Amino acid sequence: MPLESFTVSEPLTMGVELELQLLDTLDFDLAPRAQDLLRALDRHSGAWDVKPEITRSMIEIGTSIQREHAPLRDELHHLCRQLSRGARKLNIGIGGGGTHAFQQWSEQQIYPTERFHYISELYGYLAKQFTVFGQHVHIGVPSGDDALWLLHALSRYVPHFIALSASSPFVQGVDTGFHSARLNSVFAFPLSGRAPFVLTWNEFGQYFEKMTSTGVVQSMKDFYWDIRPKPEFGTIELRVCDTPLTVDKAAALACYLQSLCRYLREERPFEPAEDDYLVYTYNRFQACRFGLDGEIVDPKTKQRQKLRDDIIRTLARVAEHALDLRSLEANNQIRDSLFEGNDASWLRALRQGGAPLPALVEAASARWMMK
């Protein structure tokens, strides 16, 4: 099967997708209520989109195409309000966070669509274990070649987004010690990890044809890479973020990525190389395990530094671009969060204060629903 051509889109436009938890308001376990909520929202008044996800305790929301921070944040607020109103009407809680703190994966039910049943049959129990919740950010690029260049240039910044968004310290009722345990679930999939190092759309097309001829993949959707091109949208899609506990954080993360992309595209501070990936998995692990306190290795200089320090330096480098994109407020929010701690730290602090896990999930839900 040949690769579809890359749709041209306006550079640096962005869209945000959030996978959300549907919760029972009594015990705050996951509740299989996606169909009820989707029915209640089928005539919503926004340009945004809401759709089912792999299990019936999840939904995915997506914004319309945005260019700046303020409209993106406003749309996310509007979406959050309407979703919360629909959820309250049905006695459902909605929450962010990369994992649910104590759900049992075996109790999850696959959402009844052809695609999800196919995934369930192919991956077996992994499909139910995929009840994890991520934020995906799309950034518009004008061509396939641009997409691949940007995708690989961004690879060294992937730990930034993992650590900043990390909100999944608890899995199946246990503190994993990780800040983002969600990505461990994603890693179990055979086509996860990073994209192959090719820099032109033609080369990528050849790779795609080889893969489809093996029967391992049927479409681009079968790749669970950390960053992947999305030819039908004309975007690259960053998939490493946990769903944050608030929509404000989600908007800020998207705008930090937007300004970083502008910096990379306009200043071309380095050319991506295959060797960038020598330290990729190590850095990724450090971000997942230790969050902002993780120690990463620069693939070029081989120097070690704290992830928090690297983000501070990067924020300084992209500040001018953030100003031009009117997303300085978002980047300031990112800088503040470096000292306040990420959502995983917030959840852990609650737990250490003696809150039982259901109370933790309830508090996270209250933050998301802006109660």
Added chain:
Amino acid sequence: MPPAARPETEAPAAMPETSLSRILPQAPAFAWPELQHIDPVLGLAAVMLVAVVAASAMHRLMHLPRLAGMMLVGALASPLGLGLLQPADLDAWKPIIDLAIAALVFELGSRLRPRWLIDNRWLAASCLLEGLCAALAVGGALVALGAPQMSAVLAALVASSTSPIIVMAGVHELRPRGQVGERLLLMCAINSVLAMLALKLWPLLAMAGQGTTGSDALSWVASALFVTCGSFLLGLFGGWTLDRAARLSRQRASMPVLQIALVMLAATLASSWGLSPLLTLLVAGMTARSLMGHRLTVEPYLGSAGAALTVLLLISLGVLFSFDGVQQVWPWVLALVGARLLGKGLGVVLLARPSGLGWRQAAGLTLALQPMGSLAVLLVADNFRWASQLPGFDPAVMQALLISASLMQLSGPLWLDAGLRRVAGECREEARHAA
């Protein structure tokens, strides 16, 4: 607790002389005790043992829900079957049975989130409408079939409620997770409380029907207000007390004991002060949940001791079943059951979409609301012969009501299974094997 006095056993009749008795040395004669003369405490304990085993066997062999099996065993032990136990025997057990009921009602209260009624006004309207439609349909059907008007109204009030006992026990077995299960609990609580209040006001309605209201009317209204406000305040106090006690004890393991103590205290005080144990315990459960949040862990049936109480309760329901005079009143029974089904269905379906319910879910909810019981009257009565305590109730209508309640209690687990699992699809497959 001393069992009720039993008539003395008659001396066994002398054995007829046979060839065998002439050959064998004379031994004291042995005779099986007559079932009717067994100590009721011993009898009920034996029936409990049999009920658990027999219900499991019936579940395995006939796929009958265990709850229905236990009630069947109770019915078998009652005068309907072997006559091992009489309804009057249960009076001695009433405090324990009340505790079992109270534990279930408290748990029901702790599962409710009253805020939902504010967030979804259509749901609040639907809760009232389904009870109202059921009452109107039942009352109308009975009057159309020639039942006395006031008795038909009384039967309609009782029939408007759904049995919290069967619903809670069924929910424990089926473990539904979804809209239908949650709405079922809410509607069951609301229609039971409304039926209870209406029954408290029944003497007033009866007097109005006979055109004899006078100075007594005010006192009946005052009495109803006293019951409502008093039960509410006692429930609030009960929930608050549980919260304080739990903070002081700080032991998670002591929570079921504290809950049982609270439930007994609240139910006893409500009964002795002439309040409604039903409303008191519902409010106590809601208050405790609101104050304690996730610190309140209500085990199903309040733990394993409570589970034994529930078995006892289900058997007692079976013993209390009445099918006397069914040959005479069967048209009224059919009309009552049919009209109730249609009335509840209409009430649910009319506001299904505005309240956020799908058509299939509405059908499931209608079926799940069918278990009917006499709890609303049971908890305002002093003993199990509550029927005699309602003045001016036509005996035939009463009998039709009792038969309908028996029928809808016995078949209750089947209605729940159909509504929650088969139609609404809210139960996991393992729950089917457990139920």
